[in-house]
Amino acid sequence: SSDSLTSTPPPYPLPPKPRPISVLPEDLKTPDNHVERDARLIRLTGIHPFNVEPPLSALYEEGFLTSRNLHYVRNHGPVPRVEDSEVLDWEFTVEGLVDRPVSMKLRHLIMDYKQVTYPITLVCAGNRRKEQNVVRKTKGFSWGAAGVSTALWTGVALADLLARAGPKRGARYVLLEGADNLPKGSYETSIKLAWAMDPERGVMVAYKMNGELLHPDHGKPLRVVIPGQIGGRSVKWLKRIIVSSTPSENWYHIYDNRVLPTMITPEESANLAETWRDERYAIYDLNTNSAVFCPAHNETVSLMASEEEEEVYKFKGYAYAGGGKRVSRMEVTLDQGRTWMLANITYPEDQYRLAPETETLYGGQLDMSRESCLCWCFWDIGIPLSRLENAKDVLFRAMDEAMMVQPRDMYWSVLGMMNNPWFRLVIHREAGSLRFEHPTQPALMAGGWMERVKKAGGNLANGFWGEKVWGEVEAAKP
Amino acid sequence: SSDSLTSTPPPYPLPPKPRPISVLPEDLKTPDNHVERDARLIRLTGIHPFNVEPPLSALYEEGFLTSRNLHYVRNHGPVPRVEDSEVLDWEFTVEGLVDRPVSMKLRHLIMDYKQVTYPITLVCAGNRRKEQNVVRKTKGFSWGAAGVSTALWTGVALADLLARAGPKRGARYVLLEGADNLPKGSYETSIKLAWAMDPERGVMVAYKMNGELLHPDHGKPLRVVIPGQIGGRSVKWLKRIIVSSTPSENWYHIYDNRVLPTMITPEESANLAETWRDERYAIYDLNTNSAVFCPAHNETVSLMASEEEEEVYKFKGYAYAGGGKRVSRMEVTLDQGRTWMLANITYPEDQYRLAPETETLYGGQLDMSRESCLCWCFWDIGIPLSRLENAKDVLFRAMDEAMMVQPRDMYWSVLGMMNNPWFRLVIHREAGSLRFEHPTQPALMAGGWMERVKKAGGNLANGFWGEKVWGEVEAAKP
Numbered sequence: 001s002s003d004s005l006t007s008t009p010p011p012y013p014l015p016p017k018p019r020p021i022s023v024l025p026e027d028l029k030t031p032d033n034h035v036e037r038d039a040r041l042i043r044l045t046g047i048h049p050f051n052v053e054p055p056l057s058a059l060y061e062e063g064f065l066t067s068r069n070l071h072y073v074r075n076h077g078p079v080p081r082v083e084d085s086e087v088l089d090w091e092f093t094v095e096g097l098v099d100r101p102v103s104m105k106l107r108h109l110i111m112d113y114k115q116v117t118y119p120i121t122l123v124c125a126g127n128r129r130k131e132q133n134v135v136r137k138t139k140g141f142s143w144g145a146a147g148v149s150t151a152l153w154t155g156v157a158l159a160d161l162l163a164r165a166g167p168k169r170g171a172r173y174v175l176l177e178g179a180d181n182l183p184k185g186s187y188e189t190s191i192k193l194a195w196a197m198d199p200e201r202g203v204m205v206a207y208k209m210n211g212e213l214l215h216p217d218h219g220k221p222l223r224v225v226i227p228g229q230i231g232g233r234s235v236k237w238l239k240r241i242i243v244s245s246t247p248s249e250n251w252y253h254i255y256d257n258r259v260l261p262t263m264i265t266p267e268e269s270a271n272l273a274e275t276w277r278d279e280r281y282a283i284y285d286l287n288t289n290s291a292v293f294c295p296a297h298n299e300t301v302s303l304m305a306s307e308e309e310e311e312v313y314k315f316k317g318y319a320y321a322g323g324g325k326r327v328s329r330m331e332v333t334l335d336q337g338r339t340w341m342l343a344n345i346t347y348p349e350d351q352y353r354l355a356p357e358t359e360t361l362y363g364g365q366l367d368m369s370r371e372s373c374l375c376w377c378f379w380d381i382g383i384p385l386s387r388l389e390n391a392k393d394v395l396f397r398a399m400d401e402a403m404m405v406q407p408r409d410m411y412w413s414v415l416g417m418m419n420n421p422w423f424r425l426v427i428h429r430e431a432g433s434l435r436f437e438h439p440t441q442p443a444l445m446a447g448g449w450m451e452r453v454k455k456a457g458g459n460l461a462n463g464f465w466g467e468k469v470w471g472e473v474e475a476a477k478p
Numbered sequence: 479s480s481d482s483l484t485s486t487p488p489p490y491p492l493p494p495k496p497r498p499i500s501v502l503p504e505d506l507k508t509p510d511n512h513v514e515r516d517a518r519l520i521r522l523t524g525i526h527p528f529n530v531e532p533p534l535s536a537l538y539e540e541g542f543l544t545s546r547n548l549h550y551v552r553n554h555g556p557v558p559r560v561e562d563s564e565v566l567d568w569e570f571t572v573e574g575l576v577d578r579p580v581s582m583k584l585r586h587l588i589m590d591y592k593q594v595t596y597p598i599t600l601v602c603a604g605n606r607r608k609e610q611n612v613v614r615k616t617k618g619f620s621w622g623a624a625g626v627s628t629a630l631w632t633g634v635a636l637a638d639l640l641a642r643a644g645p646k647r648g649a650r651y652v653l654l655e656g657a658d659n660l661p662k663g664s665y666e667t668s669i670k671l672a673w674a675m676d677p678e679r680g681v682m683v684a685y686k687m688n689g690e691l692l693h694p695d696h697g698k699p700l701r702v703v704i705p706g707q708i709g710g711r712s713v714k715w716l717k718r719i720i721v722s723s724t725p726s727e728n729w730y731h732i733y734d735n736r737v738l739p740t741m742i743t744p745e746e747s748a749n750l751a752e753t754w755r756d757e758r759y760a761i762y763d764l765n766t767n768s769a770v771f772c773p774a775h776n777e778t779v780s781l782m783a784s785e786e787e788e789e790v791y792k793f794k795g796y797a798y799a800g801g802g803k804r805v806s807r808m809e810v811t812l813d814q815g816r817t818w819m820l821a822n823i824t825y826p827e828d829q830y831r832l833a834p835e836t837e838t839l840y841g842g843q844l845d846m847s848r849e850s851c852l853c854w855c856f857w858d859i860g861i862p863l864s865r866l867e868n869a870k871d872v873l874f875r876a877m878d879e880a881m882m883v884q885p886r887d888m889y890w891s892v893l894g895m896m897n898n899p900w901f902r903l904v905i906h907r908e909a910g911s912l913r914f915e916h917p918t919q920p921a922l923m924a925g926g927w928m929e930r931v932k933k934a935g936g937n938l939a940n941g942f943w944g945e946k947v948w949g950e951v952e953a954a955k956p
């Protein structure tokens with residue numbers, strides 16, 4: 001009920017205002033001593049390189065959009081240093097199997113192409129990997145459930161760049177190379193040309209995040225952003241776009257971001273060059289996944305009942321699916337999968353569809369023209385405490401619009417990627433209250449029912465989360 | 479090593495030659511008394527309307543392509559009668575939210591547009607529904623695991639027709655209406671316009687199947703074929719293509735081909751008009767699924783060991799994924815999911831990619847230009863009898879390229895659609911041989927471990943296929 005039209009807020013979320021940041025003391029002795037960061041981020045691989053997720057509660061509090069400060073980061077090495085004054089002169093190429101190879105500067109990307117802005121959720125393929133590492137150590141480090149973030153990205157459709165360069169007959173892949181200087185060379189990966197050209201997939205070459213020039217950790221000054229696919233394909237510090245008839249041969253493309261078949265051990269994998277190169281095991285589209293924001297790990301809820309009304313605890317969390325698919329339902333069980341309840345889902349992404357088609361944001365047209373879903377969604381469900389106090393655990397699963405549901409059992413693999421079994425909270429009844437225990441805590445942080453069960457001798461792969469089963473299933477006679 | 483080039487077979491599969499067929503006695507008293515059919519097809523809904531699947535073994539024997547005779551059929555009512563002499567004069571429209579509405583004859587579709595041919599697997603959304611019906615009766619009839627068939631389809635890209643008509647601003651859906659005359663009106667459904675326009679999805683308007691004019695049960699003279707989506711969207715006897723800003727309101731679009739949340743009972747569903755209309759519960763892309771061809775139900779294998787070599791039984795079956803995705807792996811367990819083996823997969827679809835780009839087939843260009851996967855694949859795995867005789871059962875699951883895996887547990891729903899839990903064979907050791915028991919048999923045919931376990935008082939929804947569990951899981955103390 002404002003009396004001024006100019007003060008009417010837009011019908012869609014805007015990013016949280018990030019707190020001021022500065023170079024942190026622990027970064028001073030690293031090659032990243034020029035990068036300003038938020039001290040709340042949880043370091044997953046020691047001090048350097050910088051691989052971080054925000055505290056899950058902080059991610060929740062920021063809402064649909066994540067600030068520059070708290071957006072998760074996956075860096076393989078030192079962050080390239082690019083001054084603000086150098087941004088517009090950043091050079092990159094579109095080359096390879098094209099009719100008109102281009103070497104251009106960022107200023108031309110801004111001047112000569114249609115600028116677009118839209119929200120995109122990025123997810124690290126390692127999100128929730130800590131759970132895999134507790135079952136059996138993988139070759140990857142321990143992400144908790146906060147390797148996921150959403151921002152408003154501004155840039156140019158990769159399809160527009162490619163169309164101008166003109167892919168030749170036989171072109172099938174787009175290789176993307178960054179400027180980072182790594183032990184195994186530069187970081188390069190590839191996606192299919194058909195995906196890059198598909199407007200529904202929304203692949204973008206971006207130079208702004210939440211209306212600001214990219215933060216160094218997020219690819220300053222230019223990166224690819226690929227909605228619905230694992231973050232590992234969204235190459236940062238972008239230098240070369242190479243059209244090709246074959247996928248990338250880069251070490252990071254072959255030996256990272258794959259889900260090898262579950263029976264292959266880390267030891268065996270060392271001798272399986274052909275298996276690593278099998279494109280069927282490469283991850284592109286995200287799988288369907290979800291996690292719980294509320295309650296936080298070890299949060300307690302009092303069982304002291306009010307006399308007037310039944311007390312209800314409201315669970316909240318996020319969910320996402322890959323490849324442009326929407327999460328179509330979110331379900332919750334108090335009896336380990338025998339019966340399920342339906343949670344509410346909200347899709348804040350759809351609020352951007354309420355803006356006029358002419359809307360511009362951060363210098364780009366707010367482009368919600370596609371049918372596909374590029375962002376996470378939020379779910380919630382209220383459950384009476386009287387039911388919770390009689391339950392041993394509460395489990396959550398998402399189903400996507402192709403009717404594929406998160407699996408009950410973990411799919412363990414050598415790299416520990418794409419971990420997406422039902423998200424399980426154990427309920428402890430303690431001194432007049434309920435305490436909720438998450439599966440794990442990120443990095444080397446202790447806590448969670450998985451470590452506890454494992455230490456107690458439980459087999460986490462027994463199909464019952466390592467605990468003894470209740471109910472009607474009986475042990476077989478020997 | 480033929481000495482004549484003209485006799486060189488193509489590098490890709492051609493359809494099996496169908497046996498001669500005639501009008502069957504049981505159809506004479508029905509409105510379908512003009513339709514010639516193969517007597518081997520298994521009727522799932524009595525004599526009429528005609529809803530059939532082939533015997534699973536016959537489907538297997540035909541190989542990658544299914545003949546006109548054995549392709550599964552889902553008819554909601556009488557089959558429209560169209561004489562061969564009327565085919566070219568069949569009229570249909572492209573109308574609605576378009577700049578240039580068209581009313582055209584099939585002869586113009588053939589003369590004025592680019593003709594294409596490619597293999598497409600169609601799957602009924604009810605495939606494997608019998609398993610759901612054994613757990614709890616759904617509103618759908620009992621498909622076995624043979625509601626899936628593959629053919630070479632010839633026609634025109636729906637995108638080409640739509641592009642010529644010119645969708646207007648605001649157009650988001652394509653409604654497809656057939657000529658069938660049903661209790662609730664004509665059959666109409668809709669898909670998203672973005673899918674229809676996407677060359678990777680390969681949506682076709684087809685008038686030939688395996689090189690012949692369409693068989694009446696398959697839509698003579700004209701139908702839509704939508705790869706990667708449930709068969710229920712591939713409208714037969716096509717009369718109207720209507721571009722729209724909203725999805726179909728047709729009874730068959732709203733009250734068929736949906737997966738309601740699992741907790742909704744048939745009784746409750748009667749009063750949930752809003753739930754039925756929730757597009758999130760409508761099925762479009764197929765989910766990932768698989769089944770076993772060999773062994774057949776109740777097939778036995780002798781345990782008499784040869785002295786020279788270890789005896790191995792070779793399991794074989796099919797798998798598919800939806801939305802153009804490929805099945806990326808097929809896994810098999812002898813210990814109810816604790817450990818898995820990897821099966822071999824073959825993709826006969828890829829053999830068509832070996833043909834020259836100029837290849838024509840049945841009057842259409844053999845079009846394998848897309849990256850997406852439109853067909854089923856076959857898998858096999860040899861397992862030593864010595865291991866099988868010590869196992870209680872053998873379970874199979876497929877994973878797709880988005881790393882989504884078939885679920886361990888059934889997702890029961892009111893309409894019983896998209897049933898895709900791990901496919902389980904029970905192994906019985908009997909008199910020096912092993913007998914393999916499938917989950918069910920189609921229609922009202924008796925047999926299968928599910929009925930047996932249920933009759934014995936087992937709870938099929940207990941998370942262990944209704945049987946007592948073995949191994950390390952113990953019953954909880956009360």
